[in-house]
Amino acid sequence: xxxxxxxxxxxxxxxxxxxxxxxxxxxxxxxxxxxxxxxxxxxxxxxxxxxxxxxxxxxxxxxxxxxxxxxxxxxxxxxxxxxxxxxxxxxxxxxxxxxxxxxxxxxxxxxxxxxxxxxxxxxxxxxxxxxxxxxxxxxxxxxxxxxxxxxxxxxxxxxxxxxxxxxxxxxxxxxxxxxxxxxxxxxxxxxxxxxxxxxxxxxxxxxxxxxxxxxxxxxxxxxxxxxxxxxxxxxxxxxxxxxxxxxxxxxxxxxxxxxxxxxxxxxxxxxxxxx
Numbered sequence: 001x002x003x004x005x006x007x008x009x010x011x012x013x014x015x016x017x018x019x020x021x022x023x024x025x026x027x028x029x030x031x032x033x034x035x036x037x038x039x040x041x042x043x044x045x046x047x048x049x050x051x052x053x054x055x056x057x058x059x060x061x062x063x064x065x066x067x068x069x070x071x072x073x074x075x076x077x078x079x080x081x082x083x084x085x086x087x088x089x090x091x092x093x094x095x096x097x098x099x100x101x102x103x104x105x106x107x108x109x110x111x112x113x114x115x116x117x118x119x120x121x122x123x124x125x126x127x128x129x130x131x132x133x134x135x136x137x138x139x140x141x142x143x144x145x146x147x148x149x150x151x152x153x154x155x156x157x158x159x160x161x162x163x164x165x166x167x168x169x170x171x172x173x174x175x176x177x178x179x180x181x182x183x184x185x186x187x188x189x190x191x192x193x194x195x196x197x198x199x200x201x202x203x204x205x206x207x208x209x210x211x212x213x214x215x216x217x218x219x220x221x222x223x224x225x226x227x228x229x230x231x232x233x234x235x236x237x238x239x240x241x242x243x244x245x246x247x248x249x250x251x252x253x254x255x256x257x258x259x260x261x262x263x264x265x266x267x268x269x270x271x272x273x274x275x
Contacts, residue, residue: 002055003054003055003091004053004054004055004058004087004091005053005054005055006053006054007051007052007053007054008047008048008050008052008053008054008056008057009047009048009049009050009051009052011054012033012044012047012048012054012057013048015029015094015095015098016029018098018099018102019098019101019102021102022101022102022103022104023104024101024102027041027201028101028107029098029101030044030201031107031201031202032094032097032098032101032107032110032111033094033097034197034198034200034201035065035097035111035198035199035202036061036064036065036068036090036093036094036097036198037057037058037061037062037063037064037065037094037198038061038062038063038064038065038197038198039057039061039062040197040200040201041201043062054091055087058087058090058091059087061090062197063197063198064090065198067112067165067168068090068093069081070112071093071096071097071112073096073100075092075095075096075099076092076095078092080092080093080096097110097111107202111202113165113202114164114165114166115163115164115165115170115204115207116163116164117161117162117163117207117208117211118161118162118163118164119152119159119160119161119162119215120149120152120153120159120160120161120162121152121153121159121160123162124153126162126169127146127149127150128146129169130145130149130160130162130169130172131143131145131146131149133169133172134160134172134174134192134194137172137192137194138192138194145160148160148174148176156216156219156220156221157175157176157177157188157221158174158175158176158177159174159175159212159215159216160172160173160174160175161173161174161175161208161211161212161215162208163195163199163204163207163208165199169196170195170196170198170199170204171194171195171196171199171204171205171208172192172193172194172208173190173191173192173193173194173205173208173209173212174190174191174192175188175189175190175191175212175216175224176188176189176191177189179191179226179227180247180248181227181245181246181247181248181254181256182245182246182248183225183243183245183246183256186225186242186245186256186258187225188216188221188224188225189224189225189226189227190209190212190224190225190226190259191226191227193205193209193226193228205233206236206237209234209237209239210237212224213238213259213261214261216261217261217262222260222261222262223258223259223260223261224258224259225242225256225257225258225259226239226256226257226258226259227245227247227254227255227256227257228254228255228257229254229255230255231255234257237259238259238261239257239258239259240257240258240259241255241256241257242256242257242258243256244256
């Protein structure tokens with residue numbers, strides 16, 4: 001039977017089982033599948049219980065990762081990069097990613113990630129690209145981001161941060177005085193938190209949050225706030241629910257989180273917690 005006509009609910013669990021037999025987790029299989037296709041974990045679980053074919057799963061992928069063509073090597077005796085059919089190549093790319101997991105490769109190596117957490121104060125050359133990226137995610141004019149980013153070159157707040165995969169922006173966030181809400185006393189605020197779909201569920205946002213908190217602490221700012229409608233995410237990274245705040249122009253209040261980290265100081269090339 002043509003694999004593309006087979007039920008997703010029958011084929012995909014075989015990939016999960018293959019990885020699990022070698023000590024890997026279902027979440028890691030979901031992660032590589034998301035990296036390739038842009039489907040969320042919830043999307044994949046819905047497909048597992050639905051009637052979609054495996055071909056439709058590939059054809060309707062929300063966001064096929066352009067970096068998938070970097071995946072090379074043999075799977076089922078065939079070199080992935082030599083497969084001429086785009087559809088079959090995408091299928092075998094996923095097979096190869098799961099096979100690499102099963103062989104014990106770390107997840108970042110499987111996905112060929114080259115992640116760097118940077119502040120735009122360190123990478124001024126990225127200001128235009130970053131302003132365009134943030135604007136495309138939050139529908140705020142590019143010039144507004146550019147102005148704030150340029151101000152960050154001369155101040156601690158605002159500050160802007162990116163996670164880069166190579167030179168590609170895959171996640172970003174900022175620190176500003178107030179994220180457009182009525183609790184002006186709760187400052188500064190982490191804002192504009194966004195991670196590209198293909199890079200979610202890889203811990204990237206959490207790592208960037210930790211980097212931001214660490215950098216702020218190094219500059220003497222030990223308490224940060226964050227306004228969100230999410231629950232259960234920020235708690236994983238040391239944030240705690242603080243109360244409600246009314247966002248400008250919003251009908252309902254949102255959740256305010258707080259993160260506290262001991263302020264630090266630099267001594268030589270080492271960072272020390274202030275006593």
